Amino acid sequence: MTQNDNTVAYPGREGAHSAVACDRLFPAARLIAQASFEAVVEAVTARTCTYGVLPIESSLAGPVNETHDLLYDSALSIVAEAILPIRHCLVGPEDIVLEDVREIRSHAVALDQCRKLLASMPWATATVAPTTGDAAAAVAELGDPAVVAIASGRAARLHSLAVIADDVGDHEAFTRFAALAPYTRLDRRHGExxxxxxxxxxxxxxxxxxxxxxxxxxxxxxxxxxxxxxxxxxxxxxxxxxxxxxxxxxxxxxxxxxxxxxxxxxxxxxxxxxxxxxxxxxxxx
CATH class of the missing domain: 3.30.70.260 (ACT domain)
Structure with missing residues (x-):
């Protein structure tokens, strides 16, 4: 699955966890960011991309319902999986004290994985973003120190954001990513x-x-x-x-x-x- 002509769709922007999963699953492919989970499925269904990669399960938050429902409504199949440890960071335009944070943006699953942080900051509003990468990009573009994101350190570096707090997840977390294709694999190579x-x-x-x-x-x-x-x-x-x-x-x-x-x-x-x-x-x- 590493042919040079492969194109792989993923949701969000560079810096999103799904982009890292793409690198793991298809190290020689060209990655194409999509605006949403649904757009990833549409790109693979229309054959404008060879594969799509979506998160399908969190070790803390459980199944990613949107991915399950998109699979049910499409003719795509899972052809590979990658399980990645996830390390969440609280990032923003400036390194400020938590008491000055007014809004926290991130993907719904990431917010669910950081319940203790959110509970400790009742004065801050949690806002759902399409992906963690989108949340980081939006916070960087807004430039308001009081509006921050839960995202990866990679996304923070990409958008020149400060890491306000590192490793803010409730527990050690893993996310299972599924590679989707318009066919079903029937080969039986080595392995489980x-x-x-x-x-x-x-x-x-x-x-x-x-x-x-x-x-x-x-x-x-x-x-x-x-x-x-x-x-x-x-x-x-x-x-x-x-x-x-x-x-x-x-x-x-x-x-x-x-x-x-x-x-x-x-x-x-x-x-x-x-x-x-x-x-x-x-x-x-």
């Missing part, structure tokens, strides 16, 4: 694999248990299970799921076949190698 899917159950007692029972019976690990509402059907839900294994593995294939028979709808979101890199480097700073 994942299969992502979405399914909807019938409305009857024990429907969820019946749907996932084939996984337990075949000793297939359910790595993640996310419940999301279906906007077109009020108070109706679907389940996004990640399994350990490849969709062409005999046991996984048999389980998926049984699940299709026991659910109202099932669609595979993609297959990809699990990121088990022991040499993660903190997204700095």
């Amino acid at each position: 694999w994942r299969t992502a899917l979405t399914f909807e159950t019938h409305h009857r007692p024990g429907a969820l248990h019946t749907a996932i029972e084939p996984l337990a019976r075949r000793n297939i690990d359910m790595v993640q299970l996310v419940s999301r509402p279906i906007p077109s059907r009020p108070f109706d839900y679907r389940f996004d799921c990640v399994l350990g294994g490849h969709p062409l593995d005999d046991e996984v294939a048999a389980a998926l076949s049984e699940m299709r028979a026991e659910t109202a709808r099932l669609r595979v979101f993609g297959s990809y190698r699990a990121d088990r890199d022991e040499g993660w480097e903190t997204v700095a700073a």
